[in-house]
Amino acid sequence: MTNKILVVEDEDMLQELVIYELDNEGYQTLGASDGQCALQIVDTNKDIDLILLDVQLPKLDGFEVAKRVKADKDTEHIPIIFLTARTTLTDKMTGFGVGGTDYLTKPFSMAELKARVKATIERGEIERRQAERNLKAYKEQLSQNMSHELLTPMAKILNSLDVIDNIAKQENLPQFDSSITIARSGAHQMRWLIEDLLTLNRVDNDSIMPFRQSVLLAPIITTLTEQLKNSYRHDALTIEVDMPAEQQVNINRRHLNHILYHLLDNACKFSPKRGIINVKVTSVGKMGVMIEVEDHGIGIESDYHEKIFGRFYQVDMSVTRPQDGLGVGLHIARVLAHLYNGDIILRSVHNRGTIVCFSLPDVSPEW
Numbered sequence: 134m135t136n137k138i139l140v141v142e143d144e145d146m147l148q149e150l151v152i153y154e155l156d157n158e159g160y161q162t163l164g165a166s167d168g169q170c171a172l173q174i175v176d177t178n179k180d181i182d183l184i185l186l187d188v189q190l191p192k193l194d195g196f197e198v199a200k201r202v203k204a205d206k207d208t209e210h211i212p213i214i215f216l217t218a219r220t221t222l223t224d225k226m227t228g229f230g231v232g233g234t235d236y237l238t239k240p241f242s243m244a245e246l247k248a249r250v251k252a253t254i255e256r257g258e259i260e261r262r263q264a265e266r267n268l269k270a271y272k273e274q275l276s277q278n279m280s281h282e283l284l285t286p287m288a289k290i291l292n293s294l295d296v297i298d299n300i301a302k303q304e305n306l307p308q309f310d311s312s313i314t315i316a317r318s319g320a321h322q323m324r325w326l327i328e329d330l331l332t333l334n335r336v337d338n339d340s341i342m343p344f345r346q347s348v349l350l351a352p353i354i355t356t357l358t359e360q361l362k363n364s365y366r367h368d369a370l371t372i373e374v375d376m377p378a379e380q381q382v383n384i385n386r387r388h389l390n391h392i393l394y395h396l397l398d399n400a401c402k403f404s405p406k407r408g409i410i411n412v413k414v415t416s417v418g419k420m421g422v423m424i425e426v427e428d429h430g431i432g433i434e435s436d437y438h439e440k441i442f443g444r445f446y447q448v449d450m451s452v453t454r455p456q457d458g459l460g461v462g463l464h465i466a467r468v469l470a471h472l473y474n475g476d477i478i479l480r481s482v483h484n485r486g487t488i489v490c491f492s493l494p495d496v497s498p499e500w
Contacts (some may be wrong), residue, residue, distance in 0.1 A: 168193025
């Protein structure tokens with residue numbers, strides 16, 4: 134990317150010379166002859182990388198220009214090198230006091246100017262990269278803390294509901310069954326919303342990594358289908374599963390849960406009341422699979438087949454039954470699939486249903 138430099142100098146010949154020399158060095162240069170013009174240029178070019186600023190300027194002097202640049206949160210980061218014939222210690226202290234990065238007195242050699250420009254821009258790039266690293270580290274730490282602070286209370290709620298459910302069954306209190314089912318369903322939905330937000334944060338921070346472990350598929354699919362049938366209990370959905378009983382795959386268990394939950398949840402959302410969802414698992418090699426999740430809803434028009442995998446994208450609710458959600462489920466599922474060299478594709482015909490296919494290659498576990 135070409136660095137952009139603003140040269141503020143009221144001596145036309147000197148301004149033209151500096152711009153000419155910096156252009157030859159590959160910089161993109163802008164020129165201003167007075168302080169007010171300089172501020173106008175900065176206001177419309179907040180991506181400026183450096184300002185070369187004369188002190189004795191018409192309308193506003195360089196010190197006042199620097200003060201205003203540094204007072205604006207959108208431009209305070211721009212380094213300023215003062216170019217001036219004023220060489221007293223007081224002038225230099227004033228220049229540094231208003232935010233100057235460097236101070237070059239006239240007359241100066243063009244070689245020295247270029248060297249200072251290069252050094253200032255390189256220092257700025259180093260500081261920017263360090264700030265990005267610090268921000269990434271902060272986000273990763275925040276994500277870890279959020280994972281604990283949000284998911285731990287939710288686990289306590291779900292565990293408590295299990296205890297209450299067991300007591301209700303032991304005491305033969307069926308009148309509580311419906312309330313417990315509703316509470317458990319809501320808690321599971323909230324947990325998945327939290328998981329989605331945390332996963333998106335890890336994706337944005339490039340902190341999500343693949344880890345292959347041998348996982349038995351049947352218990353995960355069974356647990357998820359029971360959860361979703363409870364979540365969509367008013368729709369009386371049926372989920373039929375056809376899979377090898379001992380099928381194993383090599384993928385992080387948590388990532389697999391996330392992928393399958395969203396594929397099944399998506400099928401539930403698009404299914405009509407009392408609809409049937411078919412889950413078919415086909416072995417691919419020893420530890421690879423093709424998992425197809427088919428609903429028999431209204432289908433998705435071809436224009437949406439790729440768009441539906443976009444982040445926060447939701448198909449117009451005029452063609453689906455309104456359901457809660459962030460519109461990130463299929464996006465997250467595909468991102469995680471790609472993490473393991475797999476993929477998720479969608480086949481659908483409007484008014485004839487949808488099949489979502491998750492392919493996971495045959496790869497050995499890492500331990």
